[in-house]
Amino acid sequence: MAEIKIAAETRTEFGKGAARRIRRADKVPVVLYGHGADPVHLTLPGHQLMLALKGSANALLTIEVGSESHLAIPKQVQRDPLKGFIEHADLLIVRKGEKVTVDVRITTVGEAVSGNLVVLENASIAIEAEATHIPESFEVSVEGLVAGDQILAKDVQLPEGSTLAVDDDILIVNVTGAPTEAQLEAELAEAEADLGIEHEPTDAEEAAAEGDAKAEAPAESE
Template sequence: MAQTRIPAETRTEFGKGAARRTRRAGKIPAVLYGHGTDPVHLSLPSLEFAAVVREQGRNAVLELDVAGSKPQLALTKTVVVHPLRPYIEHVDLLVIKRGEKVEVELDVVVTGDAAPGSLVSQDLNTVVVEADALNIPDQVEVSLEGAEIGTHYYARDLDLPRGVELRTDPDYLVVQVIAAPTEADLEAEIDTEGAGVVEEPSDEEQAAESSEGSESGSEQ
């Protein structure tokens, strides 16, 4: 994974008002932490950082160019996006060093077409792995090309690049190929839902209701 050099400025104002002013200036509030150092509050150029995330994904590696400091390698850990508007509200960055390993989440991407008459059910969308900080894979692919009904892929079956180690429970089911429901199956399900079947109370429940009715009558 290539790291992108990006300028950063230290922030001296904090709080919601300061964050809004930072965003209005075309920058993103960020915090850099890790390796036993005190957290450093930064601002990043919005357009440049957004471009890096689009190109590198959730685990973007940056080389931060902070005025008055040596360039610092950092891994993007958290990107908070506004729930309604298309802009990044805040970023958490982790200090990293060349040669060290880090734990990251990777997207699981299913490719290929399974056998005719089947349905693909994906149970796990991401997995946690440990990888070299500067060689983090973009994603993990699972090929289901021609996979038959009954095929199961667990976390332990994922084909990870050399040097990348799985940290997710290896017994987690990632994806499975099941039989697609037929028209008859769907019609039967609809008929069952529309039948309005009402369960009859058991003998014990009927006895309890009768007893409660008797007690209520005696109280009157």
């Protein structure tokens, strides 16, 4: 994983008002901490940080503060829920050769047998890896899988030097039979009933109901 260098500025203003002013200047308030050092409050260029984290949530960053530089990885990133820009970030100082525990995203490749549904039960998996060799993602193949097939954490191929930080039997991918149209309609109707949603009957449904009522009505005697 390549290191991404970002020049930082020290931050002396705090609070919500200061944070808003920082964001208006297209910068991000950041806290840098780790290895027993006191937390350092910084600001980073917002666009540059966003690009750095776009490719990988575990990007390896070199934070340059004046004449000093610190190797760090994102520990917690807060984003605007609507616009997606970064509002705040906590960065953890790491050292080359040091092992850290991180969540790595999982993607599926290939196609299951037609008529089956692939469910990604866990979109990421926790591993322990060297800070300078964190994988960007893991690919798991679902090619040719059928209902009942599963992929567990222990089935994910990890690079050398990395180990699972979760139970071996955690379910990653589950393959089930795709629901039929009738099953989907029944589930929708059940969900709507639970929510108290009622629909006006269609013309066809009203006509069918009238026909059933006439058929069940007793015949008039002459």
